[in-house]
Amino acid sequence: MGVREGLLALLADAPAYGYRLKTAFEAATGGVWPLNVGQVYTTLDRLERDGLVEATEDDGQRSYRITGEGVRELGAWWETVPVDEPPARDELVLKVMMAVSLGPDHALDVITRQRAAVMALLQRHRRTPRSSSARDPVAAAMVSDALIVRAEADLRWLDLCEERLTTPPATTARPHARRGATR
Amino acid sequence: MGVREGLLALLADAPAYGYRLKTAFEAATGGVWPLNVGQVYTTLDRLERDGLVEATEDDGQRSYRITGEGVRELGAWWETVPVDEPPARDELVLKVMMAVSLGPDHALDVITRQRAAVMALLQRHRRTPRSSSARDPVAAAMVSDALIVRAEADLRWLDLCEERLTTPPATTARPHARRGATR
DNA sequence: CACCGCATGTAACGTGTTACATGATTCA
DNA sequence: TGAATCATGTAACACGTTACATGCGGTG
Numbered sequence: 529m530g531v532r533e534g535l536l537a538l539l540a541d542a543p544a545y546g547y548r549l550k551t552a553f554e555a556a557t558g559g560v561w562p563l564n565v566g567q568v569y570t571t572l573d574r575l576e577r578d579g580l581v582e583a584t585e586d587d588g589q590r591s592y593r594i595t596g597e598g599v600r601e602l603g604a605w606w607e608t609v610p611v612d613e614p615p616a617r618d619e620l621v622l623k624v625m626m627a628v629s630l631g632p633d634h635a636l637d638v639i640t641r642q643r644a645a646v647m648a649l650l651q652r653h654r655r656t657p658r659s660s661s662a663r664d665p666v667a668a669a670m671v672s673d674a675l676i677v678r679a680e681a682d683l684r685w686l687d688l689c690e691e692r693l694t695t696p697p698a699t700t701a702r703p704h705a706r707r708g709a710t711r
Numbered sequence: 712m713g714v715r716e717g718l719l720a721l722l723a724d725a726p727a728y729g730y731r732l733k734t735a736f737e738a739a740t741g742g743v744w745p746l747n748v749g750q751v752y753t754t755l756d757r758l759e760r761d762g763l764v765e766a767t768e769d770d771g772q773r774s775y776r777i778t779g780e781g782v783r784e785l786g787a788w789w790e791t792v793p794v795d796e797p798p799a800r801d802e803l804v805l806k807v808m809m810a811v812s813l814g815p816d817h818a819l820d821v822i823t824r825q826r827a828a829v830m831a832l833l834q835r836h837r838r839t840p841r842s843s844s845a846r847d848p849v850a851a852a853m854v855s856d857a858l859i860v861r862a863e864a865d866l867r868w869l870d871l872c873e874e875r876l877t878t879p880p881a882t883t884a885r886p887h888a889r890r891g892a893t894r
Numbered sequence: 895c896a897c898c899g900c901a902t903g904t905a906a907c908g909t910g911t912t913a914c915a916t917g918a919t920t921c922a
Numbered sequence: 923t924g925a926a927t928c929a930t931g932t933a934a935c936a937c938g939t940t941a942c943a944t945g946c947g948g949t950g
């Protein structure tokens with residue numbers, strides 16, 4: 529999810545042909561998000577089918593240019609955040625939900641395992657400085673930041689779940705100013 | 712992503728037929744994750760194809776039971792956290808990455824817009840107490856928590872991105888003990 | 895020459911999503 | 923009777939992913 533809009537964003541900057549879009553996409557993401565070339569072409573076909581881009585054939589080179597419709601669609605993409613109604617399916621959340629439905633003991637067990645796994649992942653992300661020796665250090669650093677922040681949020685959520693399972697059900701506090709998630 | 716494993720988890724508790732799995736899945740997720748019945752049957756077909764479940768036909772009722780193979784697969788699911796190599800595609804991250812590749816001014820603009828959108832979403836999530844009047848208040852509360860924590864993490868990450876774009880590129884600090892994301 | 899990078903595709907598969915068709919049962 | 927719920931499926935589509943095929947051009 530995102531290849532479609534990603535290519536559209538690149539084409540908003542300048543017209544380009546398929547292969548160049550692949551390299552541009554990978555460069556924009558600091559080289560950490562590889563993209564199969566084949567997907568570029570299929571995605572371009574769909575974009576053309578939907579009238580968001582136009583192609584001009586020149587000597588075997590198909591150059592793609594964004595259309596007015598595409599510009600509008602892209603503008604909406606920049607501004608909006610994907611609606612979560614119904615809430616986006618998240619693997620970790622689903623896992624804990626299912627474990628809860630199988631019983632609180634099972635749930636606490638899964639939470640413990642998941643916390644250990646996420647903590648290991650977090651440490652790995654913190655140790656490896658992905659920013660250096662990448663094509664675009666800033667982009668790579670941002671992706672790295674995202675992984676770290678996301679993992680921290682997962683830990684925090686696991687703590688909240690454990691609280692909800694261990695404290696009496698009357699106490700349904702919202703996660704407002706709580707912090708930590710370090711254990 | 713997750714329906715497959717979700718159904719498998721439910722079948723690990725007890726054998727069931729298709730329609731019951733739909734209601735069980737929705738009940739387990741506090742009623743906030745609706746599931747089309749059709750998908751249950753297609754997913755069950757795939758699970759059966761892969762040998763993770765077995766079906767016993769009885770008077771038009773196809774009852775599904777998890778197999779040993781399914782139990783093993785499910786056990787791995789409980790323990791592991793999805794590997795992020797390459798890092799999972801995230802819409803917000805992709806958006807900012809693409810904006811960065813189009814120029815820092817564009818990027819800061821998109822970051823501002825996205826922050827506003829995420830903040831609005833966060834406030835909406837904090838206001839609506841999804842825990843009450845749901846089939847499973849605990850599950851619904853957990854999903855609500857996840858949305859809140861996730862949105863907070865997104866805000867935090869947007870702040871970090873802004874820092875990386877506005878501070879001199881020499882300073883590449885890691886997001887260790889930083890907190891805030893309240894603006 | 896053989897290999898690698900450039901460049902364009904096609905085919906197949908996996909999963910998720912929606913819409914639609916078909917019956918049986920239950921209940922106001 | 924008519925509507926809602928239960929119950930089982932099929933068809934079509936979207937998107938992502940991988941593998942594969944093909945041809946060109948430069949370079950060791």
